[in-house]
Amino acid sequence: MTARPEQLIAPPVARLIEEFAKLPGIGPKTASRLTFFLLRAEPKQAQALAQAILDVKEQVGYCRRCFNITVGELCPICLDPSRDQTKVCVVEEPLDVLAIERTGAYRGLYHVLHGHIAPLEGIYREDLKIDELLTRIRSEPIQEVILATNPNTEGEATAFLLLRDLAPLGVRVTRLARGLPTGGDLEWADPETLGSAFEGRREL
């Protein structure tokens, strides 16, 4: 009996292909390509990759205060005394923090919810860091909560849910404006975005 083709591959190689194929967006072909690239690459490169993966899992955790990803107890933003301690911006994911930081327009604090309400996928209020946010607002000198959940139905639902919880706490609650993207064409704008752009128009 002849061996099946996949049995001809050396077991360590097959194992690496299998591990790569578990990653999102990577199919068996890409997995083989990455594996054979590493096989031919300098040992240093493979070691750096392996070490980077281990470091991420071992050293990185969530900030105790805002649940952003960080090394250590608190994230650099929470540790920075020059940030405005009276404002907190609520986002869905750690990557949203980076996106807002890149604008340079905001100097306050953050709170990462780690998701949005999605009953059909089984994500409810208690799966998000909402109670942690309420605790922060009660114990810190926060005056304004900026809701920066995504401008789609799930993000809006999450914002409404937060508003319900925040209303009794007496803080100012704001929501990011919605409007037209730079470089876009009015003709292609959807009615909802164009409508909110009108509502949020400003004096020139």
Add this chain to the structure above:
Amino acid sequence: MRERVYRNEAIILRRTDFAEADRLLLIATPAGKRWVIAKGTRKMKSRLAGHIELFTHVQMMLAVGRHLDIVTQSQIVDSFPVLRSDLTRLGCGFYVAELYDRLTAEAEENPPLFRLLVETFQSLNRSPTPELTLRSFELHLLQVLGYRPQLHYCVVCNELLTPDADRYSPSLGGVLCPNHRTADPHALPLSEATFRLLRYLQAQPVAAGETLRISSATRQQAADLLRASIRHLLERDLKSAEFLNHLLSSQ
């Protein structure tokens, strides 16, 4: 044989992120539900993104893809703005979407069911009592799918029911006459007001609930009875029902 590009009327029921910037959409259409892919719609500058929001009624152009069909254009017919800006109504929307998803199979043509879905979202967007819209939807959905609750003849003896019937059996699929009220030990109590409400909603279009004024006890009983029927069919509880209960109780 389908055209390579075709037009479809649809309601978007579920969305999940896919690959770098794509979204998978579960759409309900007159030709049944199916998953399609909307490429690049998580990018801010996507021209399509605003037209494929959850719970919108759209006209879509789709291109036949290898595995999934690809959304090439989408135009909003109705975005249900009131539903979108009210948490309880959104909760109702999630419930309707999940119920439809659980009770139907993919690519099963059913134009009346699609009309029902459109009317339900229209009513959720406009009714002062979205809860009653849900009861109407449940009754009509069960009817369209062939599980119509029997509210006119006893499910045991087939005798014409009178207002003194006071037991509803989810497992037998309808109301029991006074002679057979013990036929199902798990039958639930049914008040005369609930009995009348269910019969009325079953016979009328979905929008009929919008003008009714119903006591909260009757609304609750109708909800319990229909939920029991659905639980009997699905042999499980709906995830979104729990979320909706939370929203209704904290109102």
